[in-house]
Amino acid sequence: MKNKIKISESFSETLGGRYRTDGPFSGEEFREGILYPAFQSLKEGKKLLIDFDGTYGYPTSFLEEAFGGLVRIIGSSIEVLDKLEFKSDEEPSLIKEVIGYIKNAKRED
Amino acid sequence: MKKLRNKLWMDRHAKKKHMHELKRSEKNRYIYIYEPYKKFEIYGTEGYYQSEKAKKRLIRKVSKESYDTLEAPENFSIFMNPEESLSFFSDIETRIEFGSPVYFDMKSIVQLSIDTIMYFLAILKRIKSSKSVVYSFKGSWPSNQKCRDLLDSSGFLKYVDSGRMKKDLSLLSEVIQIENGQKADNSIAKKVCDFAMSKLNLKRVEIKKLYVMIIELMTNTKHHAYNKARKNQFVLTDWYIFVRFINDNQALRFIFLDTGLGIPFTVKRKGFEPARELIGLGPNHVEYINSALKGEFRSRTGESYRGRGLPKIYSYFTNQYINNLTIISNHGYFAEDKKEDMNKRLRGTLFYWELSKES
Numbered sequence: 001m002k003n004k005i006k007i008s009e010s011f012s013e014t015l016g017g018r019y020r021t022d023g024p025f026s027g028e029e030f031r032e033g034i035l036y037p038a039f040q041s042l043k044e045g046k047k048l049l050i051d052f053d054g055t056y057g058y059p060t061s062f063l064e065e066a067f068g069g070l071v072r073i074i075g076s077s078i079e080v081l082d083k084l085e086f087k088s089d090e091e092p093s094l095i096k097e098v099i100g101y102i103k104n105a106k107r108e109d
Numbered sequence: 110m111k112k113l114r115n116k117l118w119m120d121r122h123a124k125k126k127h128m129h130e131l132k133r134s135e136k137n138r139y140i141y142i143y144e145p146y147k148k149f150e151i152y153g154t155e156g157y158y159q160s161e162k163a164k165k166r167l168i169r170k171v172s173k174e175s176y177d178t179l180e181a182p183e184n185f186s187i188f189m190n191p192e193e194s195l196s197f198f199s200d201i202e203t204r205i206e207f208g209s210p211v212y213f214d215m216k217s218i219v220q221l222s223i224d225t226i227m228y229f230l231a232i233l234k235r236i237k238s239s240k241s242v243v244y245s246f247k248g249s250w251p252s253n254q255k256c257r258d259l260l261d262s263s264g265f266l267k268y269v270d271s272g273r274m275k276k277d278l279s280l281l282s283e284v285i286q287i288e289n290g291q292k293a294d295n296s297i298a299k300k301v302c303d304f305a306m307s308k309l310n311l312k313r314v315e316i317k318k319l320y321v322m323i324i325e326l327m328t329n330t331k332h333h334a335y336n337k338a339r340k341n342q343f344v345l346t347d348w349y350i351f352v353r354f355i356n357d358n359q360a361l362r363f364i365f366l367d368t369g370l371g372i373p374f375t376v377k378r379k380g381f382e383p384a385r386e387l388i389g390l391g392p393n394h395v396e397y398i399n400s401a402l403k404g405e406f407r408s409r410t411g412e413s414y415r416g417r418g419l420p421k422i423y424s425y426f427t428n429q430y431i432n433n434l435t436i437i438s439n440h441g442y443f444a445e446d447k448k449e450d451m452n453k454r455l456r457g458t459l460f461y462w463e464l465s466k467e468s
Contacts, residue, residue, distance in 0.1 A: 012295070015295065
């Protein structure tokens with residue numbers, strides 16, 4: 001059975017800002033509560049599918065903190081990209097945007 | 110003897126009561142002004158502080174009859190008449206800082222806009238939050254009926270104590286009245302998007318960019334009020350949003366106010382800009398706004414993964430998803446056909462944009 005997170009169902013259809021202090025349903029809350037635990041529990045060779053459809057939209061700060069933040073914790077953008085798959089029928093350009101955040105997340109180290 | 114003792118007691122008690130009532134009536138006739146917060150400005154950032162002793166120091170008392178009357182300009186709109194409108198607000202703040210009660214004379218206004226109402230609310234809120242100044246202000250409503258209707262429909266009465274009767278606005282379907290907050294509020298953003306979908310007959314996929322824009326602006330309000338804070342300093346950061354549907358051109362008009370420090374004060378300086386500013390040859394504020402919109406690395410945190418909100422909003426404008434984007438921040442006035450610095454300053458940032466069905 002494929003590991004999957006549909007953000008609009010597992011988290012919220014109306015997303016917030018970057019940090020918990022910014023308000024509800026932040027990128028930090030999503031990463032800590034849902035994304036990171038799911039990522040950590042992946043078995044060898046398995047991938048995690050992230051489904052972006054069904055929400056009102058994805059603020060840049062939410063996406064960057066969720067996925068870029070994941071890279072900053074894991075320490076490797078390659079490892080993150082290897083284990084994640086993305087689905088976004090409503091907004092196909094979102095996938096490229098998220099991949100960009102993942103690739104650029106390590107710049108500060 | 111007993112009679113004498115009782116009389117003396119009664120006299121003393123009556124005198125005490127009389128003094129107490131005298132004090133109370135005097136108190137009611139006056140406004141007591143305590144030492145206000147002191148303002149400071151360092152490297153372009155500003156704030157307020159107040160020492161513990163100053164909090165208790167009474168400066169003076171002012172008779173309630175001696176209000177300073179300030180007359181609002183006839184064209185009371187920050188976007189259309191920025192210099193005069195901002196000058197009026199600057200006068201209010203100066204008087205409040207000195208503890209003078211103010212009377213806002215709005216009778217002669219013939220043109221009024223929502224951005225001005227929002228900014229007015231922000232100033233009133235800032236005054237109310239001041240811990241030392243016991244403020245007092247009164248005002249008159251505009252004589253012009255159109256302006257009065259605009260004040261009613263804006264939601265202004267939700268935020269002020271007024272003798273004016275609140276009209277039943279539940280049937281008002283063409284606006285989302287002024288909403289206010291400090292954090293990113295996804296429920297308000299959803300409400301605005303649902304309104305846009307119903308008025309412009311759009312699908313949810315088509316308002317995603319609008320949702321992103323609103324959350325980014327709300328989040329920016331909270332983040333970019335950062336400054337090199339001293340103890341006891343405060344910077345009130347709120348956002349306000351208003352939306353109106355214009356039936357004639359089937360478009361929505363949005364106004365968003367952020368009462369932080371403003372884009373020019375919060376973006377990171379590059380190269381020789383700090384030195385140039387010190388000698389008065391620094392970039393104009395509108396140049397800082399332009400630079401921040403174009404994503405030239407300006408995040409005040411220095412982190413390259415931050416500071417993407419404004420460039421995203423600007424890309425929606427350049428790709429014609431939104432129209433007529435106008436931004437006023439501190440002295441900078443940024444619009445498609447006008448990019449210049451004003452003499453007067455707006456505290457914070459004001460955004461205006463339109464969304465139509467054809468976008």
